[in-house]
Amino acid sequence: MSTLLKRLKNIGPGALVAAAFIGPGTVTTCTLSGANYGYTLVWAIVFATVATIVFQEMAARIGIATQKGLAENIRDRIKNPVAKWIALGLVLVAIFIGNVAYETGNITGGILGIGAIVDVAGGLQVALIIAISVSAAALLWIGSFKAVQNVLTVIVVLMGVVFMITAFASNPDWGAVFAGLMPHLPSTEQTGGTSPVLVAVGLIGTTVVPYNLFLHASSAADRWKNPEDIADARFDSIISIGLGGFFSLCILICAAANIYGTGIEVTNGATMAVALTQTLGGWATILFGIGLFAAGFTSAITAPLAAAYATSGALGWGRDMKNIKFKLVWLVVILCGCFMAIALSKSPTQLILTAQAANAIILPLMAFFVLYCANSKDLGSLRNKVFANAFGVVIIVVTLFMCYRNLSSFWTSLMSLLGIG
Numbered sequence: 001m002s003t004l005l006k007r008l009k010n011i012g013p014g015a016l017v018a019a020a021f022i023g024p025g026t027v028t029t030c031t032l033s034g035a036n037y038g039y040t041l042v043w044a045i046v047f048a049t050v051a052t053i054v055f056q057e058m059a060a061r062i063g064i065a066t067q068k069g070l071a072e073n074i075r076d077r078i079k080n081p082v083a084k085w086i087a088l089g090l091v092l093v094a095i096f097i098g099n100v101a102y103e104t105g106n107i108t109g110g111i112l113g114i115g116a117i118v119d120v121a122g123g124l125q126v127a128l129i130i131a132i133s134v135s136a137a138a139l140l141w142i143g144s145f146k147a148v149q150n151v152l153t154v155i156v157v158l159m160g161v162v163f164m165i166t167a168f169a170s171n172p173d174w175g176a177v178f179a180g181l182m183p184h185l186p187s188t189e190q191t192g193g194t195s196p197v198l199v200a201v202g203l204i205g206t207t208v209v210p211y212n213l214f215l216h217a218s219s220a221a222d223r224w225k226n227p228e229d230i231a232d233a234r235f236d237s238i239i240s241i242g243l244g245g246f247f248s249l250c251i252l253i254c255a256a257a258n259i260y261g262t263g264i265e266v267t268n269g270a271t272m273a274v275a276l277t278q279t280l281g282g283w284a285t286i287l288f289g290i291g292l293f294a295a296g297f298t299s300a301i302t303a304p305l306a307a308a309y310a311t312s313g314a315l316g317w318g319r320d321m322k323n324i325k326f327k328l329v330w331l332v333v334i335l336c337g338c339f340m341a342i343a344l345s346k347s348p349t350q351l352i353l354t355a356q357a358a359n360a361i362i363l364p365l366m367a368f369f370v371l372y373c374a375n376s377k378d379l380g381s382l383r384n385k386v387f388a389n390a391f392g393v394v395i396i397v398v399t400l401f402m403c404y405r406n407l408s409s410f411w412t413s414l415m416s417l418l419g420i421g
Contacts, residue, residue: 007231007232007235007236011153011235011236011239011240012149012153012219012223012236013060013149013215013216013219013220013222013223013233013236013237013240014056014060014216014233014236014237014238014239014240014241015149015152015153015156015236015240016148016149016152016215016216016219016302016305017052017056017212017215017216017237017240017241017244018156018240018241018243018244018247019152019153019155019156019298019299019301019302020209020211020212020215020298020299020302020303020306021052021206021207021208021209021212021241021244021299022156022159022160022244022247022248022295022298022299023102023105023106023109023295023296023298023299024105024106024108024109024110024112024292024295024296024299025102025105025109025206026206026207026248026251026295027109027251027291027292027295028109029202029203029206030045030203030206030248030249030251030252030255031251031252031255031266031272032255032266033202033203033252033255034251034252034253034254034255034256034257034259034260035255035256035259035260035264035266035272036186036260036266037186037256037260038176038180038256038260038261039172039173039176039177039179039180039252039253039256040180040184040185040186041180041186041200041203041252042177042180042181042249042252042253043180043181043182043183043184044183044200044201044203044204045203045207045245045248045249045252046181046245046249047183047204048203048204048206048207048208048245048248049207049241049242049244049245049246049248050391051204051207051208051391051395051398052207052208052209052212052241052244052245053237053238053241053242054388054391054392054395055208055213055367055370055392055395056212056213056216056237056241057233057234057237057238057388058370058371058374058384058388058392059212059213059214059216059217059220059370060216060217060220060230060233060234060236060237061220061230061233061374061379061382062217062370062373062374062379063216063217063218063219063220063221064220064221064224064225064226064227064229064230064233064382065227065379065380065382066221066378066379067221067225068217068221068313069214069217069218069221069309069310069312069313069319070213070214070217070218070310070313070369070370070373071088071091071214071309071310071311071312071313071314072313072314072316073217073373073376074087074088074091074314074369074373075088075313075314075316077372077373077376087369088314090365091310091314091365091366091369092310092311092314092315094210094362094365094366095210095211095214095306095307095310095311095362095366096307096311096333098210098211098362099211099303099304099306099307099333100333100336100337100340102211102299102303102337103300103303103304103333103334103336103337103338104336104337104340104341104344106296106297106299106300106303106337107129107132107133107296107300107337107338107341108129108296108341109292109295109296109299110128110132110292110293110295110296110297110300111125111128111129111132111296111341112292112296113273113288113289113290113291113292113293113294113295113296114128114289114293115289116273116274116285116286116288116289116292117273117285117286117289117290126342129338129341129342130338130342132296132297132300133300133334133335133337133338133341135297136297136300136301136304136334137330137331137334139151139301140301140304140305140321140327140330140334141327143321143322143327144321145219145222145321148301148305149219151301152298152301152302155294155297155298156244156294156298158290158294159247159290159291159294159295159298160243160244160246160247160250162287162288162290162291162294163247163250163251163254163288163291164246164247164250165287166250166254166276166280166284166287166288166291167250167251167253167254167257169280169284170253170254170257170258170279170280171257172253172254172256172257173257176256177253185200201398201401201402204398204399204402205363205399205402207245207248208363208367208395208399209363210362210363210365210366210367211302211303211306211307211310211366212302212306213366213367213369213370214306214309214310214313214366215302215305215306215309216237217309218309218313218319219309220233221319222319227380227381227382230382254272254276254288255272258275258276258278258279258280259272259275264278272288273285273288273289273292276288300334300337303333303337304329304330304331304333304334304337305330307329307330307333308321308326308327308329308330308333311329312325312326312329361403363399363402363403364396364399364400364402364403367392367395367396367399368396370392371384371389371392371393371396374388374392375389
C-alpha cells in the first residue's frame with residue numbers, strides 16, 4: 001500500500017499529457033463520433049489510448065535515461081550537421097506552427113464552453129479570449145513546473161468528473177458499449193459516404209498529439225533523476241493517460257446515449273451541450289459547458305509550454321522555465337493564438353478542425369524521432385524492447401495514412417478558414 005501511495009503522489013508528467021490531449025479537438029471528435037455512429041468506435045478510443053501510453057512512455061523513458069528533452073536528444077544523436085539542422089528545423093517549424101494552431105483552437109474551445117452556458121457574443125467574447133490568454137500566461141510566468149502541474153491536475157480531475165457524471169446519468173446501453181470494444185467500422189451509409197477507416201483514425205489523431213512527446217520527455221526529466229524511477233514514470237503514464245482515455249470515452253458514450261439516432265445534428269461540443277438539455281435538463285448543459293471550458297483552458301497552458309520545451313531544446317537553451325528565452329517562446333505562442341482566436345472567432349469549429357488536420361500531418365515525423373531516440377544503445381536497459389518497437393511501427397504506419405488523407409482536408413480547411421476559394 002505504501003508503494004502505491006508513493007506512486008500516486010508521484011503522478012505529474014502524465015497528468016500534463018492528459019491535460020494536453022483532452023482539448024476542444026478531443027471533445028469535438030468524440031462528440032461527433034458518438035452522435036453519428038453510436039458506440040461503434042469505442043474500440044478506436046481504447047486503441048488510441050494504448051498507443052498514446054506506449055509513445056508517451058517512450059518519451060518519458062528517453063527523458064529519464066538522458067536527463068534531456070526530446071529535442072536535445074534529436075540534436076545529440078544525429079551526427080551529420082546538415083541532417084541535424086534539417087531535422088531540428090522541421091521540428092521547430094512543425095511544433096511552432098502546430099502549437100499556434102492548437103493554441104488558437106484551445107482558446108476558442110474554452111470560449112465555446114462558456115458560450116454553452118451564457119451568451120458570449122461581441123465584446124464579451126473578445127474579453128474572454130484575452131482573459132483566458134492572460135490567465136495561461138500568468139500561470140506559466142511564475143516559472144514553477146510544480147505549480148503548473150498541480151493546477152492542471154486539479155482541473156483535469158474536475159473535467160473528468162464532469163464528463164463521467166454526464167455519461168453515467170445518460171443511462172447508456174452498456175451492452176452496446178462493451179460490444180463496441182470489438183474492432184469494427186461504421187458502414188459507409190453511417191459515415192455519410194466518408195471512409196469508415198478515416199473516421200476511426202480521426203479518433204486516434206486527436207489522442208496521440210505530437211507536442212506531448214516533447215512535453216513528456218522534458219517534464220519526466222525534471223521530475224525523475226534516476227533510471228530506477230522508470231517504474232514510477234510508467235505507472236504515472238498508464239494511470240494518467242488511461243484516465244484521460246476513459247474521460248474521452250465518457251464523452252463518446254454521452255453523445256451516443258443522448259443524440260445517436262435522434263436526428264439532431266451536432267457540429268461540436270458546444271451544440272452537444274445544448275442538445276443534452278432535451279434529455280437531461282439544464283444542469284447537463286452547464287456541466288458539459290464547464291467540461292469543455294476546462295478542456296480548452298488546460299490545453300491552452302500545455303501547448304505553449306510544450307513549444308517552449310521543444311524550441312529551447314532544439315536551440316540548446318536548456319529547459320529552465322524561468323529563463324527569459326524559454327518564456328519568450330511560450331509567450332509568442334499564446335499571443336499568436338489569442339490574435340488568431342479574435343480574428344477568426346466567427347469560425348470556431350473550423351479552427352478546431354484545422355488544428356486537428358495540422359496535427360495529423362506532423363505526427364508521423366515526431367513519432368519517428370521518438371522511436372529513433374528510444375532505440376539508442378546508450379539507453380542501456382531503458383532501450384526499447386520488441387513490443388514497444390512493433391507497436392511503434394504500427395502507429396507510425398497509421399499516422400502516415402492519416403497524414404496522407406489529411407493533406408487535402410488541411411488545405412481545404414485552411415482556405416475555408418481564411419475565406420479564400
